[in-house]
Amino acid sequence: MRRMLVAFLKEETAKVGLRRAVVGLSGGVDSSVAAALAAEAFGPTNVLAVHTPYRWSAASSLEDARGFAEHLGIELRVLPISPQVDAYYSSQGAPPPSTPGSSDGPVAAVSQVRMGNKMARERKSIEFDLAWPDGAVIGTSNKTELLLGYGTWFGDMASSLNPVGDLYKTQLRELAVLLGVPERVVRKAPTAE
Secondary structure, eight states: HHHHHHHHHHHHHHTTTTTTTEOOOOOSSHHHHHHHHHHHHGGGGGGEEEEETTTTTTTTHHEEEEHHHHHHTTTEEOOOHHHHHHHHHHHHOOOOOTTTTTSSSSSOOOOHHHHHHHHHHHHHHHHHHHHTTEEEEEOOOOOOHHHHHHTTTTHHHTTTTTTTTTOHHHHHHHHHHTTTTTHHTTTTTOEEE
């Protein structure tokens, strides 16, 4: 499966002249597998990992993303999305909550689902911008998430191609071990952050 997915990335991107990859590296297992496959397919110097935290994102997510990017030998850029997400909601008269699930502020707080969708779309916008003009945005949504509808249209479900899209979460975890993803990341509970 590993060889097949690496070959898929190489062949499909070569058809349209893409020579490098951009992957959103959250610090979770799905994005770690996608980053490892991209590093094999494109070579580490041709992969850009992007970590895009919001102000309440867990510091451990950045630590895991940074550690795995170093392990793969790929560049990691940390680009916080709080300023643009907060500015958008403020312009709508609905400041976002200061912590997940809170309802502070003078105007009714934005729902967590709506916030999550906005953050996912901001992240993909950044990835596609950084991929221009010769890079592929590598998807990280696994088959279990896709079948359950757990994702955001034009957000985390958007990609140039998705090598893990036909892998159930259990298969993805098995592949993660073979790719050298740390056990702590492989067993980490998924979060939408």
